[in-house]
Amino acid sequence: MTDFAGLKALVTGGASGIGRATADLLAARGAEVAVLDLDPGGVAKPLRAYAADVRDDASVREAVASVAAGLGGLDVLVNNAGIGAQGTVEDNDDAQWHTVLDVNVLGIVRTTRAALPHLRASARAAIVNTCSIAATAGLPQRALYSASKGAVLSLTLAMAADHVREGVRVNCVNPGTVDTPWVSRLLDAAPDPAAERAALQARQPTGRLVTADEVAAAIAYLASPLSGATTGTALAVDGGMQGLRLRPV
C-alpha cells in the first residue's frame, strides 16, 4: 500500500475502461492522479481531470505542464489512450492509418516528450504504455491496429534503453480481450450482441474476458517502486492467450 503513497501520476485515456480503472486504483492506494482525456467529463475527485487530445502537441504540452504544476511534479506516466481499427491492409485507407498511428503511437511520443523533464526530476520515475497482444500475435483483420501496437512495443523498448541511466523505467502491458466500453461497443454492433459475447468468452483460455481492474493492477505494479528493477519489459495480461499460443480470432 505504501508504495503508492504520494506518487504523482498522469493517466492518458483515463476517463474510460483500462485507463479509468488504473486511475481509480492508483488513487485508492494513495497516489495523486491526473487524467488526460478527450472527454474527461465523467472524471470526479479525487482524480484531477484535464481535457486534451493526444493528437495535438500544443494541447498535450499545456496539459502536462498544468498537471506537473498542479501535482507539484510527476513520477508516473501511463500512456494508455488508444483507438482501434478493424480490417486488412485493403480495408483501411491512408486517412485511417494516419489517424490510428497519430493516436496510438505519436500520442505516446507527445506525452512522453512533455513529461520527461518532470520524470527525470523524480526519484521513482516510471512510464507504462498500454500495448496489446496484437503487437506480436498476428491477428487476422487487425492490420492497422496490430502495426500501431507493434510500434508501441518497439517504442517501449527503445525508450527504456534511452532513459534507463536517467532513472526513468519504461515498460508496457499487453492486454488480451478486456471487458471495457470499447469491447462493448464492438459487441453491440453485432446482430446478436449476447451471442457474440458468449462466443468471445468461449474463445478465451480462461473462458472469460480480462477485467479492466486486472490490467490496472499490472500497470500499477509496473508504475510502482515494487518493480524498481524492471524496465524494457512487456507484461501479458491476457488470460493465457499469448503464453498458450492461442488467438482471439
Ligand code: NAD
Ligand atoms: P476505451 O475506449 O474504454 O477508453 C479509451 C479512452 O481513451 C477513452 O476515454 C477515450 O476518450 C480516450 N481517448 C481516445 N482517443 C484519445 C485522444 N486522441 N486523446 C485523448 N484521449 C483519447 O478503451 P479501453 O478498452 O480502455 O482501451 C484503452 C487502451 O487499452 C487502448 O490503448 C487500447 O488499445 C488498449 N487495449 C484494449 C484492449 C481491450 O480489449 N479493451 C485490449 C488490448 C489493448
